[in-house]
Amino acid sequence: MPDKKSTAEIVIGDGAAAKARTYIETGLHAVRPLVLCDVNTERYAVDCFGGFERFLWPDRQHATPEAAALAVEKIEEMKADLLIACGSGSLHDLTRYAAEKAAIPYLSFPTAPSVDGFASSMAAMTVNGQKLTLPAHAPVALFAEPAVFRDAPVRLTLSGIGDILGKYVCLFDWKTASLLTGERFDPVIEKMERDAVDTLMHTDFNAPGFPVKLMECLVLSGVAIQQFGNTRPASGAEHHLSHFWEMHCLNAPTDALHGEQVGTATIQLLRRYREVTSLRLTKKPLTREYLLPVFGELTDRIIRENTPFLPDAISQEKLDSVWDEIRRLALSELPDASVIEEYLASKGGKTSLAALGLPDDDAFSAATLQYAPYVRNRLTLLKLL
Ligand SMILES: [Zn+2]
CATH class of the missing domain: 3.40.50.1970 (Rossmann fold)
Structure with a gap:
């Protein structure tokens, strides 16, 4: 067997x-x-x-x-x-x-x-x-x-590209969480995911061999998940945004594909992460009153998912002691959002909430960033902002 x-x-x-x-x-x-x-x-x-x-x-x-x-x-x-x-x-x-x-x-x-x-x-x-x-x-x-x-269909290929581009954000989230809480980090697995996104960015989209290269990157990323034992190496805040939209808490169902959502979420988070120059921790609520208006009948399960609540374990002193390193990683390992936006747009990929069929206004965007981290009990920088 x-x-x-x-x-x-x-x-x-x-x-x-x-x-x-x-x-x-x-x-x-x-x-x-x-x-x-x-x-x-x-x-x-x-x-x-x-x-x-x-x-x-x-x-x-x-x-x-x-x-x-x-x-x-x-x-x-x-x-x-x-x-x-x-x-x-x-x-x-x-x-x-x-x-x-x-x-x-x-x-x-x-x-x-x-x-x-x-x-x-x-x-x-x-x-x-x-x-x-x-x-x-x-x-x-x-x-x-x-x-x-x-x-x-090219739309499916673009979805695969979006899923791989999300690695920039999730690898940064993983390193950040490891610095803050000592969460298990594996540099060999990290390199597999980094190689997948680097290879993608260095392969000509119009070359005949592109689909095979993309498939190799996607499979490599899945093998990294398999070897690590959970999705931490391949899924961070960008996937939480995608999952949040698929739970239809503040939006109607759309026909956007997984990787289309991840690609657009990646652009939003790159913008957000690179602009954070300092951070004062505030107490994040994990209460029914706070979550019920958004999560409705899922609220109790969302609270269970988030218990114990990871942000509670992080002190301002701990954050201050590693903040320079987090900031250095943000500037050295996260590309500028415009680079990813132009890369996707030049191939006909989706880059905005409107293109995904989601409400395209500041209130929805802000609510997404505020509530999406609750879909999963996994520490990301977004969960602390
Ligand atoms: Zn994915």
């Missing part, structure tokens, strides 16, 4: 689909594999895994336990011994959640370079309206076929 916590085989390149089939049959000895796909990716499931059983989700199925349960029914009915995730981000979250529930391994077959979670061991799920990151299986193997993912 393969180890479900780490990915033993990663192939990104021409012929990966054929190699996947061989690996399934002769490497994993799967007898009853089940391909999980949606209406957009079914044709790849047919082309690359013809003859295998298939389970189909509708277009843009959200990753919820209810949707995963439908696949689990099918898994149990046919006694599947391997799942194949044939799709992009949410489909991978659904597959890894279903694999965990059914206690069987899964193989990743990404059809678009749209998110960094393919090799991740964490499932981003929406549970009763709350966005949660739950421990799940990592894929036992990952095969990415350029003939498949090169065809992906």
